[in-house]
Amino acid sequence: MAWLFGMFGSKNKDRDKDSILVRAGAQTNSIPDTNQLKGRALHHTVSIGDSLYVWAGAQDGLPKVHDSEEKRRITSNVQHFTPSTGQWITRSTTGTPPLGVRSYCCTAINDQLYHFGGWCGHDDCFHNSITQLDTVSLQWRELEPTDATRPVMRRSAGGMISFEHDGVHHLLMIGGFGSKPAVRLPHYKYIKFFSGNWCTNEHSMYNLSS
Incomplete structure (x- = not known):
């Protein structure tokens, strides 16, 4: 497996809206139900076959820290939906x-989910890691760690x-908002905001495969 660099061929969200979006999402789930998806924002829903998978996102109770036992406990769960049951199941x-x-x-290839980057939820901590989740064994595997x-x-x-x-098979990640780039690659644009963050x-x- 390897990164490929060069010219191939932004989307930007305001991460400071985190708490507003979470409150808005939580209002749709005000009646507790173990078969319903917990209110959240800034997440992805990915389809594999006739199943839907949802992981993490901004939500009540998820600590805004780099790492902790509680953060690991919450993010070690994935929500799974199938039409046959009509229910969200926490796995x-x-x-x-x-x-x-x-x-x-996030994207899917066969039974595998691939996650790239993301915001940690605290300060200006962004990532460029790639992690794989096998939806059969439900095991995570880090393919590339975050490297500044x-x-x-x-x-x-x-x-x-x-x-x-x-x-x-290849993964292609396009654009985003985050930390100051270690290298500004030719042919791309990098714009610095007053906050000190960058978009590209x-x-x-x-x-x-390599």
């Missing part, structure tokens, strides 16, 4: 889930797709 996972729990990117020196901007709120070329239209491609 426990093993392994280590990503730390970028808000505004991460890597020429892939640590970011959130971007886009992500998967594609296959010559029998090889950077494209990052990852080869899953």
Whole structure:
């Protein structure tokens, strides 16, 4: 597996709206129901076959810290929905889930979910890690850790797709909002905000087979 750099070919969210969005989402789930999805925001819902999977996002009770036992406990669960049951079921996972729990990117290939980047939920802590979740074994596997020196901007709120070329699966992450880039790659734009954060239209491609 490897990063591929070069020219391939922004989406921006205000992470400070976190608490407002969570409160708005929570209002739709004001009546407790174990078969309903807990109110949240800044998350993704991904389809695999006839199933839907939801993980993390901004939600009541999720600590806004880099890492903690409580954060790991909450993010070690994934919500699973199938039309046959008509219910959301909380399923426990093993392994280590990503730390970028808000505004991460996510896509699916067969039975695997891939998560990129995201905002930690505290200060200006963004990630450029890639983590895989096997939806059969429900086990996390980190493919690439967050690395501040890597020429892939640590970011959130971007886009992500998967594609296959010559029998090889790739992940393509496009744009986002996050930390100052370690390297400003040619052909892309990097814009600094007054807050000190940056937005970009950077494209990052990852080869899953090498």
